[in-house]
Amino acid sequence: MENSLKIALPKGSLQDPTLRLLEKAGYNIYTSDRGLRPSSDDDGLDIYMIRAQEIARYIDQGFIDCGITGLDWAYGHDVDLVDLAELPYSRATTRPTRWVLVVPEDSPIKTVEDLEGKHIATEGLEITNRYLAEKGVTANVEFSWGATEVKVPDLVDAIVDVTETGSSLRANKLRVVDELLSSFPHFYASKDAFADDWKRAKMERMVMMIKGALEARDKVGLKANLPAANLDAVLEKLPSLRRPTVSRLAEEGWVAIETIICESIARSIIPDLKELGAEGIIEYPLNKIVL
Numbered sequence: 001m002e003n004s005l006k007i008a009l010p011k012g013s014l015q016d017p018t019l020r021l022l023e024k025a026g027y028n029i030y031t032s033d034r035g036l037r038p039s040s041d042d043d044g045l046d047i048y049m050i051r052a053q054e055i056a057r058y059i060d061q062g063f064i065d066c067g068i069t070g071l072d073w074a075y076g077h078d079v080d081l082v083d084l085a086e087l088p089y090s091r092a093t094t095r096p097t098r099w100v101l102v103v104p105e106d107s108p109i110k111t112v113e114d115l116e117g118k119h120i121a122t123e124g125l126e127i128t129n130r131y132l133a134e135k136g137v138t139a140n141v142e143f144s145w146g147a148t149e150v151k152v153p154d155l156v157d158a159i160v161d162v163t164e165t166g167s168s169l170r171a172n173k174l175r176v177v178d179e180l181l182s183s184f185p186h187f188y189a190s191k192d193a194f195a196d197d198w199k200r201a202k203m204e205r206m207v208m209m210i211k212g213a214l215e216a217r218d219k220v221g222l223k224a225n226l227p228a229a230n231l232d233a234v235l236e237k238l239p240s241l242r243r244p245t246v247s248r249l250a251e252e253g254w255v256a257i258e259t260i261i262c263e264s265i266a267r268s269i270i271p272d273l274k275e276l277g278a279e280g281i282i283e284y285p286l287n288k289i290v291l
Helices: 015-025 052-060 071-075 125-135 167-171 191-195 197-216 228-237 263-275
Strands: 005-011 045-051 066-070 082-086 097-104 119-122 140-143 158-163 174-183 185-189 219-227 245-248 254-262 279-285
Touching: 005 015, 005 052, 005 197, 015 197, 045 052, 052 066, 052 071, 052 185, 066 071, 071 125, 071 174, 071 185, 082 197, 119 125, 125 140, 125 158, 125 174, 158 167, 158 174, 167 174, 185 191, 185 197, 191 197, 219 228, 219 263, 228 254, 228 263, 254 263, 263 279
Parallel strands: 005 045, 005 066, 119 140, 119 158
Antiparallel strands: 066 185, 082 185, 097 158, 097 174, 219 254, 219 279, 245 254
C-alpha cells in the first residue's frame, strides 16, 4: 500500500480491552484465535498482534511505526520513542497496573534494603533491576514464567509482580513492601514514523479518536423538555461537562435542555428533573467525546 501505518496491538491480557476501545473509537479490528495479522475496516492500517512486552522494542528498531503498550514495558527497555498519549484503561478495571515488591505477610523483610543478597522472582526483569540499581541494592533477580505468587517464601525471598486491585495478593497472604511503577498503556511511535507527515497525521487522528472514546467512558447524554420557569432550578441540580445546551421550543414557556453527565448519577438526576416538571426525558449512550 502506498500509504500504510504499521501498528502493533498488544496480544494477551490487554488484547480484548484494546480491541473494544478501538471499536468504540471507530476502528473495527477483525481477529481470529490464531491470527497475528488481523484485518480492519481502515485500509490505512497494517496491524500486528504482538506481546505487549515486545512492542516498544520493535517500534524502536523501526520494524513497526507505532503501537499501544504499557508504560512499564517501554520503561523496562532502553528505547527512544515518541509518546503520543497516555490511555487510561487496563485489563480488568480503569485502574493503572502497579508493579509491586511483595513478600509473605510474616516475612522479616520490611524495606527494599532488607533484600540485599536475597532472591527475587519476577516477569519484569528490566523493571526490577532498574529499581534495585536506583535503590543501591544488589539482589539475585530471576525470571518467572508465571505463578509468581506461589514462589515465596519457599523458592525466593520476594517477588515483583503486577496488580490492579491487590485482591490476589491479599488472597495469597502477601504484603506489599514498595511500589516500583504505576502504568497505563501509551500510544508510542518511532521517531522516523513521527517525522513522516502522512504517518504523523494518521497517528494523531487515531489518538484523538481513542482519547474521545476514553473520555466518553461512563458518561451518557441527557435530553429533556421543561417549563422555562424551572430552568434555573434545573441548572442548579444538573452537573455537566459544559454548560448544558438550552433551546426554546415551539410551545411558549417551554425549553429543551441537552447535556452530558456521568452515568452513575443519572439515576438520581432523572427523578429530580421529573419533580421539576421535565418531560420527554431521554438518556442515550455516547461513543466519543472530543474535547
